[in-house]
Structure formats: structure tokens, C-alpha cells
Amino acid sequence: MSALAPPPASGSRRADDAGDAAAGLADGALGRVAGDGRGETGGPGRWAAPGGGEVDDEQGTSLVRGALRRLRRDPTAILGAVLVTLFVLVAIAAPLIAGYQPGRALANSGITPSSVPGPSEEHPLGLDPSGVDLLTQLVYGARQSLIIGVVSTVIGLFFGLVLGTLAGAFGGWVDTLVMRVVDILLSIPSLLLAVSIAAIAGQNGTSVMIAIGAAQIPIFARLLRGSMLAQRGSDYVLAATSLGLRHRTVVMSHLLPNSLGPVIVQATLVLGTAIIEVAALSYLGLGAANPATAEWGRMLVRAQPRLASDPWLAIAPGLCIAVTALGFTLLGESLRQALDPKGRR
């Protein structure tokens, strides 16, 4: 937790801009590229990582840095970042936390049709209805959610970026064609699309990923296209064109990197949605082929018959889904605000 906290000076009070800026200028003078590349990828923990002062430039040149600086002072963003980091850490360290094999029922579990053993020393959260350690299931469920969530978002992001770039960079009939295809995709409700893809491609984890990813393609494509159209009229694009750079270069090294801001925000938000959709699909029985696979949605299904006697069995995975989705949503929303030029002070 402490590693994620903002730098001491900027926690509760609004850190004075002058101080920050001065520190940033000193950084620049020393020639250190402060936090270079921090905005690109990397674990969500980075958002809240304390760092040297950034060069404060409100004239739009250091969008990413300015955004990071604002994020560090935004309690909502920090909460979101903490939740997301926690989720990722749990998912990665699942075998260390779990203590048992996922999906393997224990002998002599003491499960009766009417009751499930509660918390004990060996099983801190008790057992689930099939006699598996509940904590183990939850922790591996996090892993499953993360994998499917990330992979499906990457699928959506990749194809969305390709389509959006085509439409935004070329315009004309390419734009029209691509955007009509995207409109068609968008007109299908995402869950319905996911269900039909899962139904066609068969019941397994891969088809869930494809299904959720496909539903995200139009979102990313539209967003990137719009963002690119806005950047197309900018001075540096005109300057790049005036230098005779190939259209490909102008698009890939000038247009695209500057248009990614909103897409990054959306990707964060979509990750949260994807985790809910993973749960929804597995709840509907369209999850992984192996019924023993730890999935939060499937855990909900199993808990359903015992809702009256052991509500905890449903509450635990439900809480996991809700909190994880909340973390991504909070982070995404504050990212959106931090990157929004209109919201800048």
C-alpha cells in the first residue's frame, strides 16, 4: 500500500504547482528524462508510483506527464490503481496465496446437502459446494479473469487500432467502408455477439476471449478514428507533410502516437467491462471447457442453490467481480479526466 501512496508532499493538500514545476525544470536542466516512457505501458502501479517532479507544461506538449501529475493527486485514481494492482498481484501470485490446487475437491470435506463447512484453520474462507478450498478458487478465478480480460482487450485493441487507423489515416472511401462495417458490429449487443460467437466457436476459454474481444473492436476503431481526424489538422502533421515524409511515416510516427490517449483510457475501462463479461459468460455456462476451471461466474452458479443457507459462497465471488470492475472503472475514469484538455487546471 505504501508503495502506491503518492509522494508525501502531494497526498492531502494540493501540492503547489510552482514547487512541482521548479523541481521539473531542475530535472530538465540535469538532462534526466524524467519518467521517460512512463505513460506508455507497464503495470498499473506505475500510475501512482512516486517520481521526480515532471516538467510542468500546460501548453499541451506534455499531455502524458501532466496527466500523471494530476493522477497522483487524485484520490479516486489512487484507489482505482490500488484495487487494480491488488487484483493483478493476486492473479500473478495465485499459486503462492492459494495453498491448494484449483478445482480439486478435497476428500472428507464434510459437505452435506444442507451445509458447507465454514472457515477453519486450513481453509480461511471455507470450502465451496464441490469441496474445493474457496480462497484457492477465488485466487485462481482472479487469474482466469485477468488472462481472459487482458487477452480479449488486446484482441479488441489490435483489430480496433488497425481498422481505426485505416479509417482515420486514409479517409475517403476507405473510411466509409470501414466505418460501415464497424457500425454493423456496433449494432449487435455485445453480450449477444459474445454468446453467438461462443456458441459457434464452441465452449472454451479461447472462444470467450474472441467473443469479448470482437465486441470491443468497434469501440476502439471509432475512438481512434475520431481522435486521428482531430490530429490530422494539427500543425506538426502539416509540418511532417511539408517535409515530404511518406504518408506511412506521417501516420505511424506522428498521427497514431498522438491519437492514442483516448484509446488508452478506453482500454482501461474496457478491461473492467471485460471482467464482468467473462463472469457473465461463465455464469451462462459459456466459460472454459473444463468445469473444474476456477471462474468467478461459475462459482456464482454453483452457489445459487445454497443461497439461503450459505450466502457467503455467492457473496465472495460477487464481491471479487464488483471490486475488480470498480477498480478498473475508477482508474479509467480518472485517466479520462486527467487526459481531458478541458478538465485541466
Place this chain on the structure above:
Amino acid sequence: MNRPGAAATGATEPLLSVRDLEVVFSARGRADVRAVDGVSFDVRAGQVMALVGESGSGKSVTSLAVTGLLPARGVRVGGQALLRGRDLLTMGRRELDGLRGSEVAMVFQDPMTSLNPVIPVGLQITEVLRRHTDLSRAAAKERAVELLGRVGIPDPRRRVGEYPHQLSGGMRQRVMIAVALACDPALLIADEPTTALDVTIQAQVIELLASLVREQNTAMLLITHDLGVVAGVCDEVTVMYSGRVVERAERRELFARPRHRYTSGLLASVPRLDGDRGARLVPIPGTPRDVVPWSTACAFAPRCPVADDACASGDLALVADGPAHVHRCVHPAGDPTATATSATSTSTTPPTTTTGATS
């Protein structure tokens, strides 16, 4: 660096020759706007041609038209822009791209927005080099360092890896100049290169541009609204008003003997170091929107202190007045001081010509 033939052919052979350039913006449901209307001028190697005019006079549109940077939709470009005899306006996109950046380069007005914020400045230089030359990655980087040094950026080896936001405005404009000069262009077009800069930095940047032009025998088209900028560096001045050339002369001639009333008005409105400090500056009355179309009268007439019925004839021609001095005025000004007094005395009675006819 040494452009063979440039010196040999002498100053008579223009590098860029713009003839009857015409740019018309047309939008559905609106009257066409003739932003540039029959503009002609020459730019010679090793010389600076200044294109002066206020906002909306068509000077920037002229530069964009010459470099083919105007959007294709809703714009009609006519006339010729001959670079060493090849018409930039009619050549294909591929051919033009081969020339842009290598033969013709531009320095834009605002260094804050004209550099890509997410790419280190060095990369923005090497990008151009790699596009137009056969330099290897390493050689291009070396050249970028050298270029940054040449435009007066201290510690170029370090700066080459920095992002635009880590540099000051003046530094960024120097980077823009380095990018433009990367491939030793024969023609440099600088569109208000100092407008966004501090006054002290302005002088430095102008000085830099001028010295680079002389060193490399580059032809430069300097677009500006600031006569102070022009006074120091250019060889020839073309004054534009409402899309047409109203006066052109060699620099000294123009400052000493402005003929068109717009030029003389501009000069009277600029403070002079050698003038009387107590003297009041004389502004040109009205705004650039107060124009009439050239086809009906002198476009400057509504703001002109000496306009009369004689100015109301359509399509006034450029009149030669001495060698290499042309203007388009019915009542050319005498010497500048007389103009100043006449301007003050008559400005109280504004002319009654129609205003805003084109808007």
C-alpha cells in the same frame, strides 16, 4: 553546401518563380473567397524575399499553395510556381514529396505546436534525413547533432534525445529550423518564423535564418507581418493586401520611398529608432475586413487617407516606378514624412467607400 551553378548563373535566374498564383476557397452555399489573386514574384538563390501583409492578406495561403499543403477539397489553385523550371502546382504527389523537405523546406509559425510532442527532437531531424538521403541511422544521428549545433543549440549531443516540451520556445524554433535545413534545401519558406517568440529571441532567430541563407546560398521566402523583421534581413520586399501584390521593391528603396499608401501607412505605424521619440505613431484606420473586391476598386481604398473617385476603377494594374519598383496605387505617396502628416490630417475624415463587401 556549395550549390554549383547558383553563383555562376547570377542573381538574374530566379530559383522560385511564382506566376499569377490564384487560390480560391469555395464552400457549398457560400460565395467563393479569392484569397490569393494573381500574385507573382521571384525568389533568387542567396536572397531573402519578404512577403509582407496583415492577417488575411493571403501571404500564408501563398506559401501553403506553393508547397502543395492546402487541402484538396474546396480549394482551387491556379497559376504557376516554377522551381528551377518545374511547376510545383501541377506535379504529382510522389514527385512533390521528393522535393518537399529536400529542395523546399518550411519553417512554421508556432514552434509549440509544429513539433511532434511525443518524439524526441533528434528523431524528427533524422526522419527527414532518412527519407531524403542515403545516410545510415548512425550517420543521420551524427548529422542531427551537427545540425542542432549549427542552429545554436548548446550541448546538442544531449538535446538530440530530448522531447519538444523540454525545450524553450526559442530552442524549439531552432529545432524547426534544423529540421528544415537538414537536407540543405535550395528554397526555405519561413512562415512568420518569429511571431510566437519573445522579442529578444526573435532577433536571434532572424539573425540565424539570415546567416544560414547567406552561408548556403539558399533562397528564402520570408512571410511576415512585421516590417521590423523585414528591415534587418531581406533583400526584396513584396507587400500584399487582400490577396494581391500592392508593392514590390528592393529593401532600401521600399523603406526610403514607399509608394503604395498601404506600405507608407505600415511604415508610419512602426516606431523608428532614428525618429523623434515624442512623435505619435500613426495607425492605419479600419481593419483588414474593410475591403472592397479588387475588381471594383482599390481594396485598400476604404482605409486609405487619400482615396478618391479615381481609386474606384476596377483591376488597377501594377505600375513600374523606377527600376525594380512596382506598386498598384493611384495616388502614390511622396516621401514617408509627408505621408505621415497627410495621414494624420485626413484620417479624421474617413472615406465613404463601402466596407466589408466580400464578407
